[in-house]
Amino acid sequence: MNLTIAEENYIKSIYKLQDGTNSVSTNSIAYELDTKPASVTDMAKKLKEKSLIEYEKYQGITLTHEGKKIALQIVRRHRLWECFLVDKLGFSWEEVHEIAEDLEHVRSEKLTNRLSEFLGNPSTDPHGDPIPDANGKINKPRSSVSLDKATAKRLEIAGVSDQSTSLLEFLNAKGIRLGTHIEVIERYDFDNSVEIKIKNQPALTLSEQVSKTIQVRPI
Amino acid sequence: MNLTIAEENYIKSIYKLQDGTNSVSTNSIAYELDTKPASVTDMAKKLKEKSLIEYEKYQGITLTHEGKKIALQIVRRHRLWECFLVDKLGFSWEEVHEIAEDLEHVRSEKLTNRLSEFLGNPSTDPHGDPIPDANGKINKPRSSVSLDKATAKRLEIAGVSDQSTSLLEFLNAKGIRLGTHIEVIERYDFDNSVEIKIKNQPALTLSEQVSKTIQVRPI
């Protein structure tokens, strides 16, 4: 199965949006890939032809077993390269997604597996997302809730559900990264913002939008 | 200047064939890239349009200053990744060219420079070829001659002028790699083959074809 980079990007987006077994809409894929719905329909026909997705007109899209297998390989490569960039080359977490977007398309199993070994077979990437192993087995994301729903006071940052550079840069500037310990000081009903404190730093207030994308775990 | 992967591959081939200031023929590029002369003519028009090459019908092709600058960036990336694959991931020299052929197209200056730093700013790649620095400055290949023309008896392997996997695999199997010390035992006039000896290994005879592609330096 020799896929183009465009095909790989579609497969990965569908995997991401599917999130389990949901059927994925044409529009959502177009939005995710910053392309037009008409282009998605065109590609859907090609991927169906290659048995990578199930697709009937107007019925949405789901990955086949084969399609999911390929998606997991791409995700594995993407996340391993992100680890490499952060752990070995000293990038910070908001810089790596874009570069990994290209590196993920270098298809060499030997390269991927050696890279994983070189990195100590990491199980999560710099954003807290789990890395599939060589057989495509992926751990469920470790139990975590978004900060806006958390009940405990003392929490650890477990991940972020939005990879946008601007959000990650913001968190970075505020000293919030993977594993950071925070304490909830106050929750404000009127705008659902939350005031938190990181050790040795001034308290800060996060908007509802932000606290919804931050995943946390009680300590 | 946003180039496609195809355009980058053409630029790199022209750089390689130009070797200084020679004008490069349509056919030689087609052979190098395993494509057809008609396709080279098509691309020549595009690259001329972008001011990356000088080209007039039937007159051959040369890189402009801008074109050469880009070529050196691609070569830099290619050779740095080859170093990474060999030094950090334990690949052997015949395996890395193909993978680097893809990795070289990931365009991030920050990535390239950090990778170089991570590798200790190497000056030559695993095949003995010099690596351009961040400004595109490249050392002349260290003085060496092909084995078939060498006069000294005790020699060091300085590089190979053919990157084909099959040749590199052959040399590998015979224990010949970059920096290996060899001693010339005998040269045979009738077929221009040469018998050599590596310490702690049986003597072996190399054909003229092979000895022409091996670059050596007297010890």
Add this chain to the structure above:
DNA sequence: ATAATTATTTAGTTTTGTCTAAATTATATT
């Protein structure tokens, strides 16, 4: 100088991936 050969270009197609505009289908509202 002519003829034969080789190199290069042109013309016309194909595949991949994208787009816009228009048509169709599905869903929501009254």
Add this chain to the structure above:
DNA sequence: AATATAATTTAGACAAAACTAAATAATTAT
């Protein structure tokens, strides 16, 4: 149930990168 709105698909076009076959230019041999 009829209508309005939203989602999706189709039709037709385009750009990039390749190809084949045919035409033309340059080079080499006679």
